Amino acid sequence: xxxxxxxxxxxxxxxxxxxxxxxxxxxxxxxxxxxxxxxxxxxxxxxxxxxxxxxxxxxxxxxxxxxxxxxxxxxxxxxxxxxxxxxxxxxxxxxxxxxxxxxxxxxxxxxxxxxxxxxxxxxxxxxxxxxxxxxxxxxxxxxxxxxxxxxxxxxxxxxx
Amino acid sequence: xxxxxxxxxxxxxxxxxxxxxxxxxxxxxxxxxxxxxxxxxxxxxxxxxxxxxxxxxxxxxxxxxxxxxxxxxxxxxxxxxxxxxxxxxxxxxxxxxxxxxxxxxxxxxxxxxxxxxxxxxxxxxxxxxxxxxxxxxxxxxxxxxxxxxxxxxxxxxxxxxxxxxxxxxxxxxxxxxxxxxxxxxxxxxxxxxxxxxxxxxxxxxxxxxxxxxxxxxxxxxxxxxxxxxxxxxxxxxxxxxxxxxxxxxxxxxxxxxxxxxxxxxxxxxxxxxxxxxxxxxxxxxx
Numbered sequence: 001x002x003x004x005x006x007x008x009x010x011x012x013x014x015x016x017x018x019x020x021x022x023x024x025x026x027x028x029x030x031x032x033x034x035x036x037x038x039x040x041x042x043x044x045x046x047x048x049x050x051x052x053x054x055x056x057x058x059x060x061x062x063x064x065x066x067x068x069x070x071x072x073x074x075x076x077x078x079x080x081x082x083x084x085x086x087x088x089x090x091x092x093x094x095x096x097x098x099x100x101x102x103x104x105x106x107x108x109x110x111x112x113x114x115x116x117x118x119x120x121x122x123x124x125x126x127x128x129x130x131x132x133x134x135x136x137x138x139x140x141x142x143x144x145x146x147x148x149x150x151x152x153x154x155x156x157x158x159x160x
Numbered sequence: 161x162x163x164x165x166x167x168x169x170x171x172x173x174x175x176x177x178x179x180x181x182x183x184x185x186x187x188x189x190x191x192x193x194x195x196x197x198x199x200x201x202x203x204x205x206x207x208x209x210x211x212x213x214x215x216x217x218x219x220x221x222x223x224x225x226x227x228x229x230x231x232x233x234x235x236x237x238x239x240x241x242x243x244x245x246x247x248x249x250x251x252x253x254x255x256x257x258x259x260x261x262x263x264x265x266x267x268x269x270x271x272x273x274x275x276x277x278x279x280x281x282x283x284x285x286x287x288x289x290x291x292x293x294x295x296x297x298x299x300x301x302x303x304x305x306x307x308x309x310x311x312x313x314x315x316x317x318x319x320x321x322x323x324x325x326x327x328x329x330x331x332x333x334x335x336x337x338x339x340x341x342x343x344x345x346x347x348x349x350x351x352x353x354x355x356x357x358x359x360x361x362x363x364x365x366x367x368x369x370x371x372x373x374x375x376x377x378x379x380x381x382x383x384x385x386x387x388x389x390x391x392x393x394x395x396x397x398x399x400x401x402x403x404x405x406x407x408x409x410x411x412x413x414x415x416x417x418x419x420x421x422x423x424x425x426x427x428x429x430x431x432x433x434x435x436x437x438x439x440x441x442x443x444x445x446x
Contacts, residue, residue: 006164007162028168030166031166032163032165034161035161036161037161048240048241048244048325049243049245049247049322049325050240050242050244050247051240078317079248079318079320079321080320081168084169087168087169134230134234135234135328135332136234136236136238136328136332137233138233140241
């Protein structure tokens with residue numbers, strides 16, 4: 001049996017391996033946690049379909065919950081409703097900005113093949129005068145930007 | 161028992177929460193409890209999964225060889241998304257007869273694959289890869305947009321997840337098509353050649369095979385009728401080509417035959433490279 005922190009709190013303490021300032025709860029991939037006493041079932045959802053962080057998150061959940069005393073840990077993955085960046089919590093957005101990754105704006109409905117986007121704020125100097133260098137960045141969820149005011153390149157967690 | 165759920169930003173989807181992993185995404189449990197695909201739905205999932213997997217494998221070959229570093233990253237990201245789609249679709253296909261995604265990816269011989277010929281076209285030069293990406297991503301965008309409303313909850317969930325990613329792939333292909341066609345004389349020459357070489361394989365994507373007719377009878381609304389996607393595809397291509405002065409080549413379509421297991425000559429070599437490790441060292445992990 002487990003005492004103290006709830007199963008949710010323990011699961012929520014697991015962090016994204018590629019963006020270590022974000023817990024999986026802040027990222028919005030932790031969907032639900034069912035505590036049945038000795039057993040716990042955690043449901044997560046992938047950010048992007050091929051995201052390799054999911055395997056690490058799964059392993060980290062099993063380790064954290066086993067260490068907390070649960071005899072059996074099941075981690076399930078659901079696809080629907082599909083994750084969007086709107087699932088990232090306000091706290092998660094602050095953590096991203098503090099870490100130097102420009103957080104995503106709201107997901108907007110797109111109507112044509114040429115989408116319109118709001119400008120992205122530089123996480124270092126706050127300027128809105130920034131440009132996209134590459135829409136595909138170091139991980140599936142990020143794009144590479146550069147600030148025209150301070151010249152620094154930075155990662156942007158793209159609205160998705 | 162206590163249950164705590166995350167509060168999502170959106171209203172619930174038509175199918176509610178679809179649990180895919182527990183019964184479908186777990187290799188060990190494939191074919192076990194829960195929703196298993198019928199033979200025909202599994203075959204349809206195989207069509208889409210085989211398209212995605214072969215394209216993913218081909219794009220992976222560009223890594224370290226693309227024209228610029230950003231393209232290595234972009235094509236690698238696109239390949240990773242497609243691999244994710246393929247894994248979900250092959251796992252679901254495997255629920256019919258108990259095969260795992262690895263069984264389907266590594267231990268099927270060429271006649272058992274269902275990949276359309278467009279996806280089997282060689283990478284060629286960068287323009288050929290972009291022409292193939294343009295046709296493939298515009299097709300997949302129309303397909304997954306429609307398949308989100310499938311009566312099959314698993315296919316609908318996979319499509320809803322995939323369409324958001326394919327939209328990036330389409331944007332990437334459109335931007336490069338415009339840039340190459342409107343670039344230098346040499347880039348334009350290559351783009352025109354690439355579109356001419358790739359376009360005969362577009363027609364196959366929109367053919368209503370007997371499988372589609374059977375599904376329309378036995379599982380109404382589960383599959384998307386390929387021919388119904390043609391006008392949406394043609395509209396986007398017309399807009400892109402008009403922007404950069406390209407024309408749809410007036411060429412007869414290839415007979416193709418991917419949905420029947422008859423493949424382009426490059427397919428055997430591609431499968432050999434993709435499957436050799438798993439076949440020589442069954443069960444290998446790293």
